[in-house]
Amino acid sequence: MARGTTAMEVRADGVAVITISNPPVNALSLDVIASLQRNYAEALGRNDVKAIVLTGANGRFCGGFDIAAFGNKPKNEKPGSMSIDFLTDIVEDAHKPSVAAIDGIALGGGLEVAMVCHARISTPSAQLGLPELQLGIIPGMGGTQRLPRLVGLLKALDMMLMSKAIKGREAHKLGLVDAITSANELVNTACSWALGIVENKKPWFKSLHRSDRLPDLAEVKDVLNFARVQAKKKSPNVQHPIVCIDVIEEGIVSGPRAGLMKEALSGKMLEQSQTSKSLRHFFFAQRATSKIPSITNMGLTPRKIKKTAIVGGGLMGSGIATVLILNNFKVVLKEVNEQLLSAGINRIKANLQSFVRKGQLSKEDYEKKFSLLCGVLDYEQFKDTDLVIEAVIEDIFLKQQIFSDLEKHCHHNCIFATNTSTIDLNLIGQKTVSQDRVVGAHFFSPAHVMPLLEIVRTQQTSSQVIVDLLDVAKKIRKTPIVVGNCTGFAVNRVFFPYAQAACFLVDYGLDVYHIDHVITQFGMPMGPFRLADLVGFGVAIATRKQYYQSYPERCYKSMILQILLEDNRTGESSCKGFYIYDDKRKASQDPDLRKYIEKSRNIAGAMQDPKLMKLTDNDIVEMIFFPVVNEACRVLDEQIALKASDLDVASIMGMGFPSYRGGVMFWADSLGAKYVYNRLEAWSKDYGEFFKPCEYLAARAHQGASLAAKVDSAKSRL
C-alpha cells in the first residue's frame, strides 16, 4: 500500500493546487515524493496552468521527510537528485511560480520544499523549523542553503543548531514567509499571490539566489567559527552539528550549488551514522511508550481530571504541583503544619519565577497559574478531587495511613497515585479497599523540569486509571512509560548497579574523579560520584537498602557512602561529599577523599587489582554500564517493562543517558548481545555474582538475537 500521495486540482483561475496527503503529519514518503514529481511534471506541461500552490491536507502542511523511510532509500540514489535535479532545477527554476500555503507545521523537508517555492503564505500559529539535527542528520533538500538566505545567518544557525521552530507570525517578521492569513483564507490568498507573481505584481524570488541577508565573508567566517566552538562544547561526541556548519559555509563561500552538493553528500554519509540511527530510534521510541497493548487499544477514553491534590509539599511535591498548575490543573497542596505548607508554597513560587526569569512565562501568566494553587492543612478540600498524588517521605507506614485517609475523604472515582521511587505499591495500598485506583506516578527530580513520568501499575490497577494517567502525562507534557510493580520499578531498578559498579571499581583501586571523567566523556551529564553527591548520601543509602533486601545476590556492598556520612559528608547539600563545593555549588576535587577510600578498601578487603588498574576508558564504561544492561534484561524478562525501547526512553529521559547512543538497550545492541554477555561472564568469574549475566541475556547471546527481541517465556507482572 502506498504511504501517502499528493492530489492536484486545477482551478478555473489557472492555479494548480497540489495537496500533500499522508496522515497524520503529511510526511514526505518516497510515494509522496514520486507523486509530487508527477504532479509537477503535469502542471508545468499543461497550458491551462499558470501557477502552482503547494499545501497540506487537514491543516498540516508537512512534517518533513518520512523518518521511517531513511533506510528504504534506493542504495544507488544519485546525490542531489531531489534537492538539485528536482527541487532546484525543476521547481525553483520553473517558468511557472510556486507558492506554499502553510498551516499547522512546516518542519524539515516540509519547510525545505516551502523555501524552494517563490513565496510562502502562512497562518500565524503555524510552526516552521528545521529540526533535522535532532535526528543526527543535517537539513537536506537545500535547507542549509536557503534558510540563511531568507532569515540571515545568525537566525538560521540558531534555528538549525538548536532545532528551534518559530511561529508563522515571527517567520513573517523575519521574511521567511511573505504574508500571514487565517486558515480559511490560506489557499485563496496563496492562489492570488501566485497569480500576482505571474502578472509581475508580486516579486518572483528564488531563495537560492538571494544574498542580501548574508553578512560579508569575513563576518561569515567569524560567526561560523564561533558556532563551531559552541557546538563542540555542547556536543563533543557527535559530528553532525559541525558538518552542518561546514555545509553552510561551503554554500556561502563557494556558491549555493556547491553548497547543495556538499549538503547532499554529507547528508547521505550522516544518515548511515550510528548517531543518526540512534536518534531516529529515540524519536519513534518516545512515541511508542504510550501504546500499551490491552489498555490503549481497548476503546477507553480518558476521564476529565479537573482538580488534583498533592500530599506533601517537599521538593518532589512542590515540583509536581508546579508542573500541574503550569499546565492549567487546579492543585490542592496539603501539608501537616503552617510552616511546612508555606515552605512548599514558596518553593512553587520560586519554581514559577524561574520560568518567568527564562522568559518562558509572562508575569500575568505567573499570577494566573499561581491562582490555581490552594494550600490546606486538612482533607476538607479533597472531596471533589479527581487525582491525588502522595509525595511524602519514603515511609511505608505513613503512606499507608495517608492512603486510608484518602479513601475516607475522596470520592469513589478519585485516583490515588504515589510518587514513591522504590516502595512496593501493594504495600502502600494495603490498607485500602480501592486497590484498582492505586497507581504509581513516579516523577523524576526536579519534577517541573525532568521530562519522564513512570506510571506504575499493580495487578489490580484498572486500565481506566492507566488511560487517565497517560492523558495527564500528555497534558503536562511528560513522556510516560508504563511499568510493573517491583522494588525500584523499571528506571531506578535498571540503574541501581550503576553506582554499585562505580564503587566496586574504586574499592579495587580506581580513582573516583577519573571514573566520573570517563563517564561524562561517554556522554552522561555527570559521573556516578557527582550524582551521588547531588542526590545526597542519606537518600542513596536508604534506597540502596531496598535493593540489598530485594536483590541480595547481585548487589555490591561498598561502605564508602556510609564512611563519608559518618564524618558528616552528606553530599552537595553539606558542601562535602566525594567533591567539595563552594558557595556557588561549584564542585572541586578533594585530596582528603583518599583517607575515606582507603578505609572503604580495607573494609572490603579489596586489593588493587593489576587487571583492573589496566582498564581503558572504554573498559570502565562497559564495567559500569553492562551491569545496568544486565538488570534491564531482567526487567524485560519479568515484563516489568513492556519493551526494550521503553527502557531506552527511560534511560535517556530519566537518567541522562546520551540520546545519540539511542538509550541503554539500543547502545548494548549496537555492541551485540554476545559481546555484552562474554564480558559480563568473564568478570563474573573474577569478581562474582554482581556481574553474572542473567538468563535473558544469555539466551539472546547464544541465539545471536538482539536484546530488544520479543520474549515468549516471561512471566508477566503486569
Ligand SMILES: C[C@H](O)CC(=O)SCCNC(=O)CCNC(=O)[C@H](O)C(C)(C)COP(=O)(O)OP(=O)(O)OC[C@H]1O[C@@H](n2cnc3c(N)ncnc32)[C@H](O)[C@@H]1OP(=O)(O)O
Ligand atoms: C530531507 C529532510 O531534511 C529530512 C527531514 O525532513 S527529517 C524530518 C524532519 N521533521 C521532523 O523532525 C519532525 C518530526 N515530527 C515532529 O516533531 C512531531 O511529530 C510533529 C511536531 C510533526 C507532530 O507532533 P504531534 O502532533 O505531537 O504528533 P506525534 O505523536 O509526534 O506524531 C504523530 C505521528 O506521526 C509520526 N511522525 C511525525 N513526524 C514524522 C515524520 N517526519 N516522518 C514519519 N513519521 C512522522 C509519529 O511517529 C507519530 O506516529 P504514530 O502515531 O504512529 O506514533
